[in-house]
Amino acid sequence: MSVRSSAGRVRCPVCARPQAQCLCSLIPRLWPPTQLLVIQHPDEASHALNTARLLVPGLVNAHLLITESLQEHPAWMRRLQDPRWRNELLFPGEQAQVLLPAAVDLRPRRLVLLDGTWRKARKLVYLNPVLQSMAQVCLPAGLVSRYRLRKVPQAGxxxxxxxxxxxxxxxxxxxxxxxxxxxFEALIEGQIRAMGLARYQQNYGAASDPAVE
Known part of the structure; x- marks a missing residue:
């Protein structure tokens, strides 16, 4: 069943794109051993280029939770404190350790991602002590985003x-x-084409882009 946005456009209920631009045919169904939980700040849910709506459907064992307070979701509170699981928060805090494959710990692994601006992500951590209590991990240095329609707030x-x-x-x-x-790649390339290369270069300072020809 399709959904209608506040602007009156009919959108796909899965990828949230306008029906004429639906990306669901490109979304895989992968099943990695690690479970993902994406906690999305409510302000991000209506963003036109939100990528959590493309991530979660592509993974059989991923979940999307739209909330500012986990207190409203006691079942997830229990899961995130269950010692039978290795629960980790992907967040570049001061105590974060670089993410590594499990060498000895054989517990099932759950990785929590926060979806929102950096300010909103920090707010989610601040408002939820259960997130503060989790081991924090970060990605290796040197990764470069392909999200060419947003100016990243910091390197990496x-x-x-x-x-x-x-x-x-x-x-x-x-x-x-x-x-x-x-x-995600199709989303970005489609938006750049719709914007036009000249406007894209003007707005985002791209001298050239191999995806737009």
Missing amino acids: ALSTIEAGAEALSVLHPGFDKHALLAP
């Missing part, structure tokens, strides 16, 4: 789908991150 900043894809490829060598990123 990635979109939510890129962060999820990179994390899973670190944890599970051989994971097909390119399949997971396919709808």
